[in-house]
Amino acid sequence: MNNQLIATEKANILIVDDTLENLRLLSNMLTQEGYKVRGVPKGQKAIATAQLAPPDLILLDIMMPEMDGFEVCQQLKASEKTREIPVIFLSALNETLDKIKAFSIGGVDYITKPFHVEEVLARVENQLRLRSLQKQLLQQNNILQKEIRERLVLEKRLRDSEAEMRGFFEAMSDIVLFINREDNSFKIAPTNPDRFYPPDTDILGQTIELFSGEKAEIFKSKIEQVLEIQQPINFEYSLELENRQIWFIASIAPTSENTVVWVARDISDRYLAEAAQKRRAAMDRLLGNISRAFLDQDIDTAIHFTLSKIGEYTASDRSYIIRFCDQQKYLSMTHEWCAETAEYQKELLQEIPVETFPWMYAQLLLGKTVDIADVDNLPPEAVADKTALTSVSTRALINIPLLHRNQLVGCIGIVTAYTPKQWTEEEINLLKLVGEIVAISLARNDAEIARQQATQAAFAASKAKSEFLANMSHELRTPLTAILGLSEVLLDETFGPLTPKQHQKLATIEQSGKHLLELINDILDLSKIEAGKMELQLALTDILGLCNASLAFVRQQAHQKRIQLNCQVPPQIGKIEIDERRMRQVLINLLSNAVKFTPEGGEVWIEVQGDRDREIVQFSVVDTGIGIAPQAINKLFRPFVQLDGALNRRYAGTGLGLALVRQVVELHGGSVSLESEVGKGSRFTVSVPWRQKSEAIAHPESCISYPYCFNLNQVLIVEDSAPAAEQVAHYLLELGVKNYTIHSLGTGTTEAALQLNPDAIILDLQLPDRSGWDVLAQLRSEQKTQHIPILIVSVADEPARTGDLDLCEYLVKPFSRHQFQLALRKLIAKRDSTDNPTPPIQTTPLILLAEDNETTIYTIVEYLEVKGYRMATALNGLQAVQMTKQLKPDLVLMDIQMPEMDGLEATRQIRADGEIAATPIIALTALALPGDQEKCLEAGANEYLTKPVSLKKLSDAIAQFLAD
Numbered sequence: 001m002n003n004q005l006i007a008t009e010k011a012n013i014l015i016v017d018d019t020l021e022n023l024r025l026l027s028n029m030l031t032q033e034g035y036k037v038r039g040v041p042k043g044q045k046a047i048a049t050a051q052l053a054p055p056d057l058i059l060l061d062i063m064m065p066e067m068d069g070f071e072v073c074q075q076l077k078a079s080e081k082t083r084e085i086p087v088i089f090l091s092a093l094n095e096t097l098d099k100i101k102a103f104s105i106g107g108v109d110y111i112t113k114p115f116h117v118e119e120v121l122a123r124v125e126n127q128l129r130l131r132s133l134q135k136q137l138l139q140q141n142n143i144l145q146k147e148i149r150e151r152l153v154l155e156k157r158l159r160d161s162e163a164e165m166r167g168f169f170e171a172m173s174d175i176v177l178f179i180n181r182e183d184n185s186f187k188i189a190p191t192n193p194d195r196f197y198p199p200d201t202d203i204l205g206q207t208i209e210l211f212s213g214e215k216a217e218i219f220k221s222k223i224e225q226v227l228e229i230q231q232p233i234n235f236e237y238s239l240e241l242e243n244r245q246i247w248f249i250a251s252i253a254p255t256s257e258n259t260v261v262w263v264a265r266d267i268s269d270r271y272l273a274e275a276a277q278k279r280r281a282a283m284d285r286l287l288g289n290i291s292r293a294f295l296d297q298d299i300d301t302a303i304h305f306t307l308s309k310i311g312e313y314t315a316s317d318r319s320y321i322i323r324f325c326d327q328q329k330y331l332s333m334t335h336e337w338c339a340e341t342a343e344y345q346k347e348l349l350q351e352i353p354v355e356t357f358p359w360m361y362a363q364l365l366l367g368k369t370v371d372i373a374d375v376d377n378l379p380p381e382a383v384a385d386k387t388a389l390t391s392v393s394t395r396a397l398i399n400i401p402l403l404h405r406n407q408l409v410g411c412i413g414i415v416t417a418y419t420p421k422q423w424t425e426e427e428i429n430l431l432k433l434v435g436e437i438v439a440i441s442l443a444r445n446d447a448e449i450a451r452q453q454a455t456q457a458a459f460a461a462s463k464a465k466s467e468f469l470a471n472m473s474h475e476l477r478t479p480l481t482a483i484l485g486l487s488e489v490l491l492d493e494t495f496g497p498l499t500p501k502q503h504q505k506l507a508t509i510e511q512s513g514k515h516l517l518e519l520i521n522d523i524l525d526l527s528k529i530e531a532g533k534m535e536l537q538l539a540l541t542d543i544l545g546l547c548n549a550s551l552a553f554v555r556q557q558a559h560q561k562r563i564q565l566n567c568q569v570p571p572q573i574g575k576i577e578i579d580e581r582r583m584r585q586v587l588i589n590l591l592s593n594a595v596k597f598t599p600e601g602g603e604v605w606i607e608v609q610g611d612r613d614r615e616i617v618q619f620s621v622v623d624t625g626i627g628i629a630p631q632a633i634n635k636l637f638r639p640f641v642q643l644d645g646a647l648n649r650r651y652a653g654t655g656l657g658l659a660l661v662r663q664v665v666e667l668h669g670g671s672v673s674l675e676s677e678v679g680k681g682s683r684f685t686v687s688v689p690w691r692q693k694s695e696a697i698a699h700p701e702s703c704i705s706y707p708y709c710f711n712l713n714q715v716l717i718v719e720d721s722a723p724a725a726e727q728v729a730h731y732l733l734e735l736g737v738k739n740y741t742i743h744s745l746g747t748g749t750t751e752a753a754l755q756l757n758p759d760a761i762i763l764d765l766q767l768p769d770r771s772g773w774d775v776l777a778q779l780r781s782e783q784k785t786q787h788i789p790i791l792i793v794s795v796a797d798e799p800a801r802t803g804d805l806d807l808c809e810y811l812v813k814p815f816s817r818h819q820f821q822l823a824l825r826k827l828i829a830k831r832d833s834t835d836n837p838t839p840p841i842q843t844t845p846l847i848l849l850a851e852d853n854e855t856t857i858y859t860i861v862e863y864l865e866v867k868g869y870r871m872a873t874a875l876n877g878l879q880a881v882q883m884t885k886q887l888k889p890d891l892v893l894m895d896i897q898m899p900e901m902d903g904l905e906a907t908r909q910i911r912a913d914g915e916i917a918a919t920p921i922i923a924l925t926a927l928a929l930p931g932d933q934e935k936c937l938e939a940g941a942n943e944y945l946t947k948p949v950s951l952k953k954l955s956d957a958i959a960q961f962l963a964d
Contacts, residue, residue: 011128014055015039016046016072017090018064022113026059026090029117030124043067047075050082057128059120060107062091062098070105077106086127090115175248177262178255181227215239226252226260236267247271283430286313290437299445300335303438307337310414310434314427317342317417321402321438322349323410329354331361331410342417345392359385360399364411369428370399374420396421398428400435404443412438483513536579536667538691543617544569546580547606550587558595558604566605573610576617577691582664583619589661590621590684598625598681610690616670619686627678636674661686669727673766711828715740716758718749718775719793720768728762728793731820736865746770750778753785760827765794776808789827807831845962846870848889850880850906851924852898860893863951864958877901881909884916891961893954894941896925896932904939911940920961924949 013035017023023039030037038055040046043064050058058076062069069089076082088109089102099110108130109123215237226233232253238245248264255261286309293302303321311319320336333349354361359382363370372378373396378386389397399413412435414427487510491503498506547567558565587606594604607620628636636658661684662672670688715737719725725742732740743752746767753761761779765772772792779785789807809827811820847869851857861871872887874880878901884892892910896903903923911917923941925932933944943957 010034010036011056012036012038012053013057013059013124014046014050015059016041016043016064016069017059017061018042019061022061022090026120029120033121035124043069043072046072047082050076050085051079054082054085056085056131057124058085058087059090059124060087062089062093062102070101073102073105073107086131088123088127175264175266177264179223179260179262181223181258181260222250222252223260223262226254227257230254279426282313283426286310286430287433287437290434294437294441299441302441303335304337306434306438307335310431311337311339313430314414316414318345318415319413320346320415321410321412322399323442324354324408325351328408331357334410343393348392355384356388357385364399364401365408367401367403367408369401369432370397370411370413371423371428372397373422376420393417395419396423398423398431400428400431402435402439402442404439409439409442411435483509487513536582538577538579540575541578541580541583542575543573543608546584547587547608547619550584550591551606553588554591554595554604557592561595561598561600561602563595563598563600564603566603568605569608570610573608573617576688578668578688579664582667583688586661586664586686587619587621589658590686593658594621594623594625594682594684598623602681612690615690616687617690619688620683621686622681622683624681627680628674628676628682629678630676633674633676666721666724671721671724712737712759713739714756714758715760715762716749716753716756717742717762718744718746718767718772719762719764720744720766721764724764724793728820734861735821735824744768746772746775749775750782750785753779753788754782757784758788760824760831761788761790763790763792765792789831791823791827844868844870845890846872846887847891847893847958848872848874848880848883848887849893850874850877850898850903851893851895852876853895856895860951860954864955867955869958875899877903877906880906881913884910884919885913888916889919891920891922891958894921894923896923896936904935907936907939907941922954922957922961 013030015023015026015030015037017026017039018041020041023041027037027039038049040049041064044067046058046060060069060072064072069091073087073089076085076087083106086108087106088111089107090111090113091098091102092113094112102110108127111120111123218237222233222235232251234249234251236247236249238247240246245268246266247268249267250262250264252260252262290302290306290309293305297305307319307321310316317339318336320333322331323334324331330351331349331354332351333346336344336346338344359379360370372389375386375389375395375397394415395418396416397413399411401408402410402412412431414431487506490498491506491510544567547569551565551567555565591604591606598604602624604621604623607622609618609620610616611618658672665672665686665688668688670686673685673687674682675685676682712732712735715732717725717728717740719728719742725744729740729742732738741752741756741758743749747769749761749763763772763776767775772794776790776792779788779790787807789809791809791811793811807827807830809823809830811823847864849857849860849871851860851873852875857873861873865871872883872889874883876898880892880894880898880903881901883889894903894907898906903925907921907923910919910921920943921941922943922945923936923939924945925936936944942961945954945957
């Protein structure tokens with residue numbers, strides 16, 4: 001009542017009457033009762049006033065000029081803004097038809113004039129109260145509709161009638177229960193009873209215990225919880241209905257101290273979808289772990305891991321792999337996993353004829369999956385298979401064929417030993433996916449075994465060849481020693497004077513013997529290089545002295561043909577680091593050929609040029625001889641090849657000289673090029689890296705290996721020279737790029753690029769079958785390869801031709817490690833500026849390795865890069881100190897025995913520098929004498945490890961220091 005009085009006291013009432021006395025009377029009366037009253041004498045003004053500020057109630061006279069009350073009411077009810085305002089008619093008209101019309105057009109009440117004040121007040125209050133109740137009812141209905149849409153706890157006040165309540169519940173899709181705590185009885189709203197219990201179920205007199213069975217105690221505890229806290233709760237549960245597990249989410253809300261409303265929704269579809277998603281995620285994790293096992297572990301460990309995982313995942317008793325052998329005549333179980341409750345059968349299944357399982361073998365041969373839920377139900381044609389399977393404790397199985405190049409090589413299977421099992425589609429698909437991984441891994445392992453066997457065979461053949469050459473060297477050199485020695489003695493007339501004819505014959509014998517010795521030496525040297533056994537003895541060599549000594553060797557031959565010899569060496573070149581003996585051999589070979597093929601009266605000279613920017617030195621042997629035809633140039637550097645028979649007869653030789661020249665130069669990391677014109681002469685140019693030991697540390701960044709900053713997963717190397725390709729591959733490995741493919745011909749390069757989709761291409765221009773420029777043009781014309789970054793390498797200095805090509809860099813042979821890294825960085829920077837203008841930030845720890853042994857550097861750098869570290873290398877203690885200052889590494893690995901400055905002194909200098917003094921240092925040394933550890937620690941090392949160091953122990957020590 002109080003709420004209603006508050007509502008009426010604040011009500012706004014509009015009075016419409018053309019009789020001013022009635023207007024004043026009603027206004028005064030209602031104002032005294034606390035209402036806000038507005039009065040208007042005309043119908044049109046009443047409509048305008050109601051539109052401008054809608055009142056809570058209108059008292060409307062019927063008999064008015066211009067527009068009567070009926071028309072005013074009709075216009076008010078026609079407007080959305082005013083149609084809900086209750087209208088009470090005031091009129092002297094007392095006919096029944098007038099009253100009917102008033103109610104039919106929307107009036108809520110009808111008061112006849114003359115009226116009584118108390119009656120007007122009572123009817124006004126009644127209509128305002130009804131209006132207030134209607135507003136409250138509308139608000140509650142909106143709240144309930146919102147709760148229904150959001151599927152929250154349904155709370156509903158009892159309606160005036162059972163019909164309204166039933167209509168409400170029948171509109172719901174959820175299950176609604178009203179539960180009484182005192183007797184655990186419940187009422188079920190008539191929403192969807194068939195979803196909760198069968199239609200013929202007797203629900204009269206049911207209680208929670210009788211209706212819910214074993215879940216009753218759980219349900220009662222939830223009800224108690226809600227009534228105790230007087231707050232709604234949500235929870236999920238399942239019921240077994242008609243042999244099917246149904247999942248519900250329930251919202252329980254209190255309706256009084258002892259009763260709750262329980263609203264349940266069937267979420268079985270969602271639950272099953274979530275469960276399926278979890279199984280898929282588990283399967284994806286399982287397949288990922290299996291794939292990593294084959295990448296990280298040996299084949300047997302990976303297979304045993306795989307079999308155990310799929311056996312456990314499918315709740316099988318055994319899992320296994322069977323391989324076919326001897327042209328698929330026999331089968332053997334190579335790997336088996338067994339649950340604790342089952343027995344191993346591997347020993348019984350070795351070299352079994354395939355006819356033992358004829359039906360199953362025929363299915364596998366067709367590439368079909370063998371799915372047996374129960375061996376007792378096998379078809380009649382599988383009687384032999386049933387007998388064999390029963391003998392090895394098999395009741396149900398799946399066998400998936402393992403195929404390599406569409407050939408059956410084996411199968412992978414899972415088994416239940418004692419009970420039948422209906423295998424699910426998920427289990428079959430899982431085994432198929434695992435089978436593909438296993439088949440690929442087995443094929444790779446078989447190929448690796450074949451490769452190792454081939455390598456061993458090649459090694460054995462190479463060893464036999466080396467032993468044969470060593471024996472032949474001894475057998476050939478022994479008689480030649482006697483021949484040349486006796487010839488020399490006789491020519492010196494030790495045993496008496498000789499006639500001129502005898503001198504001539506002995507000179508011929510001596511010359512032929514020396515020529516034969518040169519041929520033997522060339523053959524042995526070439527064989528050493530091919531076997532990878534020739535090691536260069538690098539030392540600082542005076543270039544002018546080297547050239548003069550080489551010219552002296554051919555001076556007599558040139559003098560006989562009146563050929564003029566000359567040498568041009570710039571004084572600033574001085575000394576460079578090369579193998580002096582081998583480089584002299586190269587120059588003598590080239591000079592000998594130049595003199596041999598230059599007519600009498602011609603010229604032969606050596607021309608040396610140095611290029612500091614490119615860090616190369618070029619030796620050019622130039623002649624004015626017969627020249628070489630362009631089509632013959634590609635044959636020149638092949639062993640045992642001469643240009644044609646006529647030349648072979650005219651100019652003696654084996655054709656080994658230029659092949660040996662090329663091999664020796666490439667061992668230096670250089671290259672050989674040729675320019676020639678028939679009838680005018682030739683220019684052979686040998687380019688080698690310009691190395692000088694006096695340069696302590698020119699570019700510290702050149703020693704840094706960035707395993708991840710290049711972001712190169714696959715690189716295609718197009719290079720016909722095996723040493724040059726190996727040099728590029730070695731530089732790529734130092735940069736952390738482990739996936740590369742070498743393609744030795746221009747033909748097929750585009751197809752290889754389309755197949756590999758490399759991140760970069762290293763392209764040599766001098767290819768045996770076609771020009772590298774043609775290959776480049778073809779790559780740029782193909783849509784899928786035109787945006788691949790290409791690093792062009794060539795002995796010819798023609799970088800201008802790449803000016804109009806995007807994503808290209810040019811590098812002239814021979815090149816150093818630093819030049820290669822710079823060119824590659826420029827190339828990748830161009831790519832990254834196109835794809836991603838913001839370069840990646842290196843966040844992995846940087847480790848500086850101070851070590852002078854190349855094998856140790858390669859081993860440690862490769863291992864730590866795989867562990868995710870960035871690596872930098874210093875070759876002596878002086879470099880170590882300088883690079884620590886410049887690079888600020890996170891940790892230093894310091895070898896103790898190094899040239900120029902040992903590791904102890906380098907450690908002391910690092911500790912004396914305030915900016916780098918805190919850098920952790922781990923000392924590495926091959927010495928383990930008493931007191932060595934103390935010396936290292938006194939110098940400032942944090943840790944001391946002796947060589948050969950365990951890489952795992954080293955990695956653990958690094959991780960410990962970086963963690964601190």
